[in-house]
Every structure is written in structure tokens, then in C-alpha cells.
Amino acid sequence: MTEREYLQTPSQTVGPFFGYALPYEGGGELIAAHRPDAIRLHGTVFDGNGQTVPDALIELWQADADGSIVQRQGSFRRDGYTFTGFGRAATTLAGDYSFTTVKPGAVGSSAPYCFVTVFARGLLHHLFTRAYFPEDSEAQATDAVLAAVPAERRSTLIAALDGPGSYRFDIHLQGENETVFFDFDA
Amino acid sequence: MTTQPITQPTQPEITKEIRDIEADAARAAAAGGRPERHARRDYAPYRSSVLRHPTHELVRVDPEEVERFSPAFGHTDVDVLESDLTIQHSGEPLGERITVSGRVLDGEGRPVRHQLIEIWQANSGGRYVHKRDQHPAPLDPNFTGVGRAVTGDDGSYRFQTIKPGPYPWRNHLNAWRPAHIHFSLFGSAFTQRLVTQMYFPGDPLFALDPIYQSITDPAARERLIGQYDHDESVPEYSLGYVWDIVLTGPKSTRMESEEDHD
Numbered sequence A: 001m002t003e004r005e006y007l008q009t010p011s012q013t014v015g016p017f018f019g020y021a022l023p024y025e026g027g028g029e030l031i032a033a034h035r036p037d038a039i040r041l042h043g044t045v046f047d048g049n050g051q052t053v054p055d056a057l058i059e060l061w062q063a064d065a066d067g068s069i070v071q072r073q074g075s076f077r078r079d080g081y082t083f084t085g086f087g088r089a090a091t092t093l094a095g096d097y098s099f100t101t102v103k104p105g106a107v108g109s110s111a112p113y114c115f116v117t118v119f120a121r122g123l124l125h126h127l128f129t130r131a132y133f134p135e136d137s138e139a140q141a142t143d144a145v146l147a148a149v150p151a152e153r154r155s156t157l158i159a160a161l162d163g164p165g166s167y168r169f170d171i172h173l174q175g176e177n178e179t180v181f182f183d184f185d186a
Numbered sequence B: 001m002t003t004q005p006i007t008q009p010t011q012p013e014i015t016k017e018i019r020d021i022e023a024d025a026a027r028a029a030a031a032g033g034r035p036e037r038h039a040r041r042d043y044a045p046y047r048s049s050v051l052r053h054p055t056h057e058l059v060r061v062d063p064e065e066v067e068r069f070s071p072a073f074g075h076t077d078v079d080v081l082e083s084d085l086t087i088q089h090s091g092e093p094l095g096e097r098i099t100v101s102g103r104v105l106d107g108e109g110r111p112v113r114h115q116l117i118e119i120w121q122a123n124s125g126g127r128y129v130h131k132r133d134q135h136p137a138p139l140d141p142n143f144t145g146v147g148r149a150v151t152g153d154d155g156s157y158r159f160q161t162i163k164p165g166p167y168p169w170r171n172h173l174n175a176w177r178p179a180h181i182h183f184s185l186f187g188s189a190f191t192q193r194l195v196t197q198m199y200f201p202g203d204p205l206f207a208l209d210p211i212y213q214s215i216t217d218p219a220a221r222e223r224l225i226g227q228y229d230h231d232e233s234v235p236e237y238s239l240g241y242v243w244d245i246v247l248t249g250p251k252s253t254r255m256e257s258e259e260d261h262d
Helices: A134-140 A151-157 B011-030 B218-222
Strands: A002-005 A038-046 A056-061 A086-090 A096-102 A113-120 A127-132 A160-163 A166-168 B097-105 B116-121 B146-150 B156-162 B167-169 B175-177 B180-185 B194-199 B239-242 B253-256
Touching: A038 A056, A038 A113, A056 A096, A086 A096, A127 A134, A127 A151, A134 A160, B116 B156, B146 B156
Parallel strands: A038 A166, B097 B239
Antiparallel strands: A002 B253, A038 A096, A056 A086, A056 A113, A113 A127, A160 A166, B097 B156, B116 B146, B116 B180, B167 B175, B180 B194
């Protein structure tokens, strides 16, 4: 027996000039905004000086409302009916991003969350985080991933209700409220 | 109070920072540390990383069900013609016509099948079709520089494009990026997600570029260089580059028998 290694290809920054390539029409609308169960998940990306980040790209990946993980094509060509679980949105000049989606159901024993990936100029490697919802504190108390996060930083992973069906999830790359980012490659 | 004008660092200053960090990393590796196979998140010679890298350790957790899947992109999303960046307009783009092909593998060497690859790049003059790119090189009306493909059963992909040019940026005075093509990849699990850049062999700008040099291990950063492969060149038409990509996997190594030579 020999050990053969497949060494990972290193990451490089998405750079400043992805705007004409990666974002696409309807990328932030996982479902139609007029659906009665539509929620908005939005926020602002901040750097270590508290400046907003106008050249970040956010990807969302999540379960459907019933907690199922769908494997359906159509993320790039939204037909208005098919939920694919994936969204992509660039930040605006003000550093804001916004998604229209359904609130995901709980998967297994974890509390409901949207899986969030952050790319930006200046990030040499993307960042993974999770946006949980403020009304699920009971389920969050037994969530295995939240349990691995130091208690004083857990609040950075909980979106805030800022209107009917609207959740704010700000992302702080550094600073006092630096968002918790995960490494899954254990 | 007057504000001091911001003086840009010079290339020799950036190059010295790059070399000092690499020497430190080499000493750490020689002392038995793990080689640094990834870009450093905090890499001061790349000035934009300074205020944008997390300062806390990443929290290590096991992926759960959501992270073990990824979106299902396929031919509903991507037309096969999107892998040819030279046919998107009425005329032929200017520049050196090339193909870039290879395989996408996971950390165990298994093909990453039917997953999305997106690429984007500057034109042959080093100019992006991005409104904030103000480099005064000409735009090419016959080249956008965006392509997509879905990997085959064996993890293979193939793009036809033109070789991008190097371009200036404002990290420091007289900063130039080596020619590169941006790649965005999905695996079967979202944890395998990768955004990176493919470079071309022998670029004289490698030693000067803080983005390329942010991977302090020379062997690791060389994995970003596509190789010229004459067998992939098409007579009287295009030059062939081959670049295999390895995503993270559940494990980075596997045991295989001596007989297994594939």
C-alpha cells in the first residue's frame, strides 16, 4: 500500500472585477417576493474599520421550508416556481446585500439556518458562516455547531428581525462584532 | 490639521515584505511545521487583506447535512456553448486563441462529476469588461471574458478562450498582476467550494505579485499554474493548456494498492 496525496488547489481572491461574471439576474430571489411565505434576508458587510464593503459577493445555500435539501437545477434561470436552495448576490455600493427566500426548516437536530459564503476583494480565501433566526432560541440551545462557538460570539450568527418577514444579518469581517466563520475541513 | 498624502509603497518594498514572509514560512516548515498549502488570509503585502481577514481563529466544526450537499447545476442552467468564450459576439476576439482543459478531483482523487465551473478573465490587452476597471487598455467588442461549464462523468472540463493579458492595479506603485483566469468551482458538498486563479507558465510577474505569493509554500502556489501541453494544441488554430484542480474532500489522502497506477 502506498499513500497517494491529492493536494488541494489553493484559493485566490475573487478580486474586484467579478461583477460582470458571477452575479446574475434573479440571483438573490430564491423565491418570488410576492409569495406569502417569502422572507427577506439582508445585511451589510463591514471591514475592520467599520467601512462598508462594496465589492463582496454573498452566496446562500439552504434547505426548503420543510427542512428538505433539494437537488433541482435552475438557479441561473429562475422560472418563478422552482426552489433550488441557492442564491447569489453582490453587495451594492453601500455594502448591502439582499435575498428573498423561504425560511428554511430544521434539518436533523440542528436549528434552522441559511448557509452563507462570503467572497470579496481582499479575501484570499472565502469565508463560511451561518445565519440563524432569532425566534429559534430553543432549538439553538441544543444546536451542535452553535455549541462549538464561544458563548460570547454566538450572537454574531443570529439574524435580527427588522420588519415583518425581514431579517438583518450583518457580516463583520473584523472588529468588535467580528462574525464567526467556520472551518469544515477538519 | 492637514492630512498627509498617502504614499504608495514601491515594488521593492512589497517584494521585501513578500520575501521576509516566505523566509519565515520556510523556517517554520523546516522546523517541522506543516507546509502552508493555502493562501494566508492575513497577508499584508496584499494591502486589501489587512482590514478584511478574520482576526479570530475559524471555528472548526463538522459539516452537517446542508453543508454536505451543493446546488444542482446542469444543462438547465448552462448551455454547452458557454464554454467557448470566442463565439459570444459576431466577430473573433483579438489575442492568442487557447484551450484550457483538465479534470476536477476531490481530495481522494475521485472525479468531481457534473459540477459547475465558472471562469472570467481580462481580454488580451489586460482589460476587464467591468465598469470599475479603468485601465486604459482597449475593450474588445468581440470578447466578454465569461464562461461556464459543467464537468463530465470523469470530472473533465474544457474551455476555449484567448490568453488574457497582465494588467496594472493599485496595490502599490507599478503593480502588475500576472496573466490569469479566474475560476469558480462547486463540488458535491458546499464545503468544497473554491474560487481561485489559473496562471500561465513562466510569468516574470510571479515573484512580484502579492496575490500569487500569498501562498507561501512554493510547491503549493505552483499548483495554480496551468501547463502547456502540445497534445492539446490544435494545428493552425489554438494552443493547449492543461490544469487539474483538486477540491477539498472528506480526507486529503487515500490508501491505494501498488497495482493501482491510474
